[in-house]
Amino acid sequence: MAITPTGAPAWTRQTSHVDYGGNVLKRNYMGGGVVNALTDVGAEDFCRMCSDLASVARTAAVWVITYVCSDAAPAAPTIEVANGMTGVRLVSYVGSAAPTGFPSAARNGNGDVTFTFAATYSDDYGVAGAWVPVTADAGLHGTTGGAAPCVISGSTVRVRAIDHAAAAISDARVTLEVG
Amino acid sequence: MPFGSFAPLPLRLGGSAEEGWAPEHHARFVADLVSVKRTAPLARLLVNQDPGTPFAATVAYYSGQNGSGVLYAPTIAVTGAGDVTLTWPGYWEDEFGIQHALKIRQAIARSYSTAAQFPVCLISARTIRVRTFTDAGAASALPFSLRAW
Numbered sequence: 001m002a003i004t005p006t007g008a009p010a011w012t013r014q015t016s017h018v019d020y021g022g023n024v025l026k027r028n029y030m031g032g033g034v035v036n037a038l039t040d041v042g043a044e045d046f047c048r049m050c051s052d053l054a055s056v057a058r059t060a061a062v063w064v065i066t067y068v069c070s071d072a073a074p075a076a077p078t079i080e081v082a083n084g085m086t087g088v089r090l091v092s093y094v095g096s097a098a099p100t101g102f103p104s105a106a107r108n109g110n111g112d113v114t115f116t117f118a119a120t121y122s123d124d125y126g127v128a129g130a131w132v133p134v135t136a137d138a139g140l141h142g143t144t145g146g147a148a149p150c151v152i153s154g155s156t157v158r159v160r161a162i163d164h165a166a167a168a169i170s171d172a173r174v175t176l177e178v179g
Numbered sequence: 180m181p182f183g184s185f186a187p188l189p190l191r192l193g194g195s196a197e198e199g200w201a202p203e204h205h206a207r208f209v210a211d212l213v214s215v216k217r218t219a220p221l222a223r224l225l226v227n228q229d230p231g232t233p234f235a236a237t238v239a240y241y242s243g244q245n246g247s248g249v250l251y252a253p254t255i256a257v258t259g260a261g262d263v264t265l266t267w268p269g270y271w272e273d274e275f276g277i278q279h280a281l282k283i284r285q286a287i288a289r290s291y292s293t294a295a296q297f298p299v300c301l302i303s304a305r306t307i308r309v310r311t312f313t314d315a316g317a318a319s320a321l322p323f324s325l326r327a328w
Contacts, residue, residue, distance in 0.1 A: 005207035010214040020211070021204030025197045041190060046200070053212055060215040064328050066285045081284045083328060085214035090284070123210040139287030145297030145312025164297050164316045175285045175300075177326070 009129035010057040011085050011121065022050030060085070062131060063103065063117070063178040066141075067095070069161065071110045071170035079105060080173075086121045110168040111161030115176070119155050133157055133178045141173035148174045219244065221283065221327045224252060226263060226309070230320035236263045239322070244279075245271035261311040261318035265325070269305060281305050285328040290321045298323050 007019035016022075026043045028034075034042040064083040070076065076096035082089045087101055095105025095113070103115045122128045136157045138148035146169050151158045161172030192202040222243030229235040234257055241252035253265040270278045283302050288309045290296030295314040300307055307327060313319045 003202045003206045005210050006201070006203040007207050010211040015207065015211060019204065020208040021196075021200045023196050027197055029198055043198075050208070053208060053215070056215050056219075057211050061218040064218050064220075064285055081328075083218050083285070085217055088217050124213060125206055125210055127210070137287060139289070140297075140299045141286075141301060142299045143301060143308075143310060144299065145310070145316055146299055147295075147297050164295075164312060164314050175287050175328075177287060 003125070005123070005125050005127055009085070009121070009123040009127060010060065011062045011131045012129040013058055015054055015057055017047070017050040017054045020050040020053055022047050022054075059179075061177045061179050062133070064175065065103070065115070065178075066173065066175045067105065067113070068173045069111050069113060069171050070107065074107060076107050077105050077113045079103075084121075086123065108158070110170045111172045112158070112168060114156050114158045115178075117155045117157070117178070135179040136176065138174050138176040140169070141175065142169075146172070148172070148176075150176070218328075221267075221281070222253075223324065223326050224265075225322060225324050226255070226265075227322045228261065228263065228311075228320040230260055234260055234320070238265075243271075245273075258308075259318065260320045262308070263310075264306055264308045266306045283307060283327050286325060288323050288325045290319065290323045292319070292321050296321065300325070 008014050026047050028043045034040040062085050066081045067077045067079045076094050078092050080092045082102050098104040103117045105113050105115045107113055120128050120130050133152050136150035136152055138150050138159045140146040140148050146163050148159050148161050161169040163169055192205050193199050224238055225240035227237050227239045236255055236257050238249050238252040241249050243251055245251050253267040256264045267281050270280045272278050286300040286307050288298040288300050290298045290311045297312040299310050311319045311323055
């Protein structure tokens with residue numbers, strides 16, 4: 001019989017140690033502690049594991065994306081790498097033709113793109129969880145100074161690549177972290 | 180035969196909430212662990228730049244998947260003020276002796292200042308070159324943090 005995981009996926013930020021099997025009353029079988037560290041898992045070890053996973057799940061990024069703007073020949077940006085909680089893609093794709101499960105991206109102007117994320121993603125067991133971006137941080141690649149301010153609106157994140165004089169940077173390469 | 184701890188190994192899923200591990204909890208555990216691993220950074224670090232002569236830079240803080248502490252930090256090379264290259268080894272070995280090949284694909288740098296700063300990264304396999312600039316476009320020798328994936 002297929003198993004349906006307890007609770008909601010990590011990106012909902014709702015999971016606690018209890019969803020992972022942690023329990024403040026967890027105890028060792030028959031009250032015996034670890035007899036052999038090579039063969040036994042202690043209740044203490046297990047509770048630490050559950051609590052720590054809950055901690056990192058609360059703060060982990062949902063998407064980390066590196067992309068290149070297409071401004072010389074205006075087109076949607078190319079996503080070079082996409083690390084998402086639901087999957088990792090190391091083969092590049094054009095933002096206007098996103099593979100299933102990965103965000104699309106559209107060009108607004110030179111160095112100016114908007115990513116669109118799904119409102120719901122499913123984990124590896126098929127359990128769906130709603131998500132909306134609440135934090136975004138982007139950094140510019142290259143050898144001359146620049147910045148990449150972000151604006152979040154609903155399920156979209158707009159990123160502009162600009163230099164120190166606030167002029168658009170064409171064909172910019174940017175890493176975007178969204179949580 | 181006495182059992183130690185809360186269950187014998189191999190661990191069998193099931194039992195009570197207080198003495199066992201339900202398959203539903205195990206499934207949530209592994210699903211979420213894989214999710215957070217997919218976006219977990221390789222490393223977070225803080226680099227201090229010293230604009231003295233000769234110009235120097237040091238890793239002041241390092242926390243990476245390979246370990247925490249500056250002993251695990253990448254080597255650092257300074258080209259000039261606000262121009263630092265960090266190089267990680269070809270692989271790192273975890274606590275169980277398993278080697279993990281390193282290839283850096285993504286990075287974000289941030290400078291620390293009360294004025295606007297414009298740091299940028301350049302990635303090449305195992306190296307990240309970070310250059311930091313002021314809001315006038317000049318090189319700046321300020322501390323910066325770096326996240327790499």
